Structure formats: C-alpha cells, structure tokens
Amino acid sequence: MPDIEKCDRLAAFYGIKIDALLHYEEKVGKTKVAPPPEGKFLWGTVKxxxxxxxxxxxxxxxxxxxxxxxxxxxxxxxxxxxxxxxxxxxxxxxxxxxxxxxxxxxx
Incomplete structure (x- = not known):
C-alpha cells in the first residue's frame, strides 16, 4: 500500500484528486478504468x-x-x-x- 506522500505525487502526476486515485470504481463493460484528469469525465456507456x-x-x-x-x-x-x-x-x-x-x- 503506497504512503500518502506517494499517493499525493501520483495524483498530481495524473492531474486527479487523491480521492479519485483511491476510490474511483468506474468500469467500461467489465474493465475497470483509471480516473480521468480533473475536469474530464467518463460517465459509462449508453445504448x-x-x-x-x-x-x-x-x-x-x-x-x-x-x-x-x-x-x-x-x-x-x-x-x-x-x-x-x-x-x-x-x-x-x-x-x-x-x-x-x-x-x-x-x-
């Protein structure tokens, strides 16, 4: 488990919040995807x-x-x-x- 400082660095590197790094659970189909940068969104799929x-x-x-x-x-x-x-x-x-x-x- 990474420490908080490493989480902060990773979040800054990817342009996301620490919470998104730790708790983002979005999936496309059955595949879990990485959290998007702040201001970018992925709301799943539509038919x-x-x-x-x-x-x-x-x-x-x-x-x-x-x-x-x-x-x-x-x-x-x-x-x-x-x-x-x-x-x-x-x-x-x-x-x-x-x-x-x-x-x-x-x-």
Missing part, C-alpha cells in the same frame, strides 16, 4: 435507440447544465468518434475563429 436517440447520463446533464430543448451540435471524426457541444458555445467559437481569420487576412 443507441432504434431511431438513433441516446439518453445522456444525469450527471453529464447536470455538469453541463443541459435541459430539455437545448440544442447540441454533433461533431464527428472517423478515427476519434462522436462529440457533442452546446450549439451556443459552438457558434461562439465559430464566430471567434472567423473574426481571427479576418484579422489575419487584413494584416
């Missing part, structure tokens, strides 16, 4: 319904303040997979990128 719908876990909805009627942009990368982002955040980032591109072209 795709017959019409393509998924249920986003409650903890994820709470963490990202998602509520009924919110718009999400579905992003995809054939090698990395699918990601969701609030439409408002995506649109804000897109506007910022366009503005930065315009400024660079003017210079």
């Amino acid at each position: 795709v319904g017959n019409r393509g719908q998924i249920v986003i876990p409650k903890e994820a909805r709470d963490t990202f303040a998602l509520k009924e009627g919110d718009r999400l942009v579905v992003l995809g990368d054939e090698k990395q997979g699918i990601a969701l982002i609030k439409a408002e955040k995506f649109e804000e980032q897109l506007r910022t990128s366009i503005e930065l591109s315009r400024r660079e072209m003017e210079e």
